[in-house]
Amino acid sequence: MTIALALFSGGLDSILACRVVASQGIRVIAVQCVSPFFGYELLAQETSYREKMRQQYGIEVMLCDVSEPYLTMLRQPPHGYGKNFNPCIDCKILLMRTAREMMAAYGAELLISGEVLGQRPMSQRLDTLRIIERDSGCEGLLVRPLCAKGLSPTKAELEGLIDREQLLGFRGRGRQPQMELAARFGITDYPSPAGGCVLTDPLLAQRIASFYAEHDPVTVADIRLLLVGRHFRLPHGGWLAMGRREAENERLLGCVLPTDWEIVLVDRPGPTGVLRFAEQPEDFALAAGLVARYGKKGEEGPTARRVLFARGEETRELSALPLAEPTYESWRR
Template sequence: MRLQSILMGKADDYNHNITSMNKINAIGLFSGGLDSILACRIVAAQGIQVQALKFVTPFFGHDLLADEARFQQDIFDKYKIEAELVDLSEGYIELLRKPAHGFGKNFNPCIDCKILMLRRARELMEERGASFLFTGEVRGQRPMSQQLDTLQLIEKKAGCQDILLRPLSAKLMPPTLPEQQGLIDRTQLHGLAGRGRKGQLALARELGITNFPAPAGGCVLTDPILAARIQRFYQGLFAIGQEGITAEDICLLLIGRQFRLPGGHWLVLGRNEQENERLTALRGPEDWLLFMPERSGPVALLRRAAVTVAAEEQEQVKLALWAAGLVVRYGQKTEGRPLAGNVLMEQGGNQRKLCDVAPLPDELFKDWIV
């Protein structure tokens, strides 16, 4: 009921609910960068219990899900912040099909991304009895998503008007309901703006924060090369189709050498042992996995080959030989050149050995490279 009262502007009901609590709780969006670290520490310094949420998708932070406990301990040891991961993969993958507010310079839907995060944070605020939300955003820091009119649009679309605090730029913005109700002291908040970092660095020194990451994009959707690849994927680059894209598909798209074989079949080739292990871990029951059991070389994953390859045995053999030829081509060389080799192909519980496979000539597959 607290959130509903806020959104309807019932300040009296809101105040009654808050004062009945033993301790004020707040949910913060935590990217792991300096701005979000500072925001959490500034709010916590006023005796408010901070729940820091790091949202992850296949496009940013997804690898942290493999060991959330380690992530939480690392953040607490460095910054004394209690953080947790929230997986937004399913909703985010769907969002990229047609974001209401368009894309940035590459394939990054920054405005809709922030709206999605805040909507989820608002839901969790209600569930967890938190009093308000906050972010580490700095007014004017980013041209697409952090101008004043855009910040106000985002909080309106996310249903967070009056309950979303931005501690680093609060003094440059109208007071929020938590400030008006005395839940947090506005005089201890800040008025930072623009792309410079002098103010943040000064605050970090004041708070004794020294071990923080350098500024970085973090989201692969802002990378011009990877963003173009992902965009083509959404446009139907491969035979697996545009519907039913999964988080595992995106993870596969971001590693290894990528090939579009004739017919639109999608093949990923590992470039090192780590990527070979990753491909093996990500394979599904409909995928073909190919490797040389007797020689060092890449693992190849042919995505959903069991359903995208024609039933005719001749077509299956042709595709298997193309994939195997790429495995041999990028495998261990002898006297500077790849030699024919045996390739094992696995699909489900079945195995098939392809003997004396010749390496594919470069001129044959150069147009297959994505």
């Protein structure tokens, strides 16, 4: 039986690409790459996620963690960034190269992806698709079942591994053909297009870019922290994250490294803070002032608050007045 590896995003197009190829009697193994920028939470629920994909869409999915090469590539993507900090072309190159390198281990003879020509402004133009193929070492190897009829035949089509006649010629941004195809496969509940990648979120992208500008290396733990709550880059190099609500306080606690300081107010409710890279006493004092600022206000007006810093067994307490707004505006990230 012919085996195909599919580059799988979990979106409708990749689901359909798998199903179109599987309908030719080809066994499709879907590879879903994850990084802290997209899909990372799936790693913690891999078994149930795979089961859900199997039951809901009839697709065999496996997760592949590409965090390390991704974090490095993001610093200087050869093809640049999109509108935000999204390196879409190099992202696709990295994911395709990863899948190509896995083919031999699975005995796969072809590689497929769910791209549709002209659907996204930058990464799905014909010239860009060619660059992605070339730079990932997938020239002639990658079949795009949803738009294959608008592209030159691939090696797999020429060799008869897959029947080109049964592939499709979708083009452009419209979703109607995909929805009709989904209905034919009996697929009714599917994720909406876009979303899922934090690098296209203007605020998060800006924060991540600003963090990259000052830190090397950047780690998975750093990105996980950057995605929760409000953030401040303190004047002496410290980085402070604070929860905006209870759920974020909880999530932040899951991001604490042994070298970080956890911060809470001693005698009133307030945000949980996580302080990373702080070395100078000034940053501790300012972090205390910020946590005090976002804590619950009392009847007594702006009096000094007790702020507790904890790192493992180590604790220190500072007394701080809530910082006044203009002081910290430029530290926001």
